[in-house]
Amino acid sequence: MKYNINGLIISDLMVKKNFTASSLARKLDMTRANVQNILKRDSIKEELVVRILDVLGYSIEDVEEMIAKNSFADKEEQILQSTDSLMEILKKIEVSFSDELKAKNEELKRKDEQISQLLQTNNALVMAQLGRTNFNLGIVDTISSENEENVGKIILFTPLFEALVVTA
Structure with missing residues (x-):
């Protein structure tokens, strides 16, 4: 040989x-x-x-x-070139994934802000409704310092809500 x-x-x-x-x-x-x-x-x-x-x-x-x-x-050279090509592809995927992850995180932040704004709006509407509602419709617990368990908790039945729980 x-x-x-x-x-x-x-x-x-x-x-x-x-x-x-x-x-x-x-x-x-x-x-x-x-x-x-x-x-x-x-x-x-x-x-x-x-x-x-x-x-x-x-x-x-x-x-x-x-x-x-x-x-x-050239087999070893081809293997090295293939490895380099694969590394380049992996880097591109990593950058793409990183960019997509950043975009999703920003979207989540915006959604969290929207939820926070909606909660604030909801709380404002509830408080406005409480101010206009006849409290004789059925206040179960009132704010009182005598019953500390129920301080700040009002359960109210209104025409808009079947049962509403507001905590301070």
Whole structure:
């Protein structure tokens, strides 16, 4: 063997022939984990290379010719470029997510402010209604210092509300 055939080259050949680690393992009568370990190696014994190439439908001469033509030369560079591309995509997603999160938080703030304003309006309307309502309609508890449990609590039945509880 003129050239060192490593796991990266075997991986590339597997992709070309649509082999997975599992399918190659079955053909070689090995475990998938064993094949994955072989694919991580920088050098593989010639006997094993011959077996693997035979299963994949290549000869050593075929692979050596591919190596001579630099068919495998840029694989590591391609992997690095792919990694860089993936990192760029992840950064874009992160920025997009961050922008969207900020927008949602601002929207929540606006909604909280609207709710606060509506509560203030509601309280003002209730207090206005209490001022116009005939208290003879049924005051259950009145503000009194004698009954401290019920201080500030008025339960009132009005035409607008079936039962209204106002706490001070």
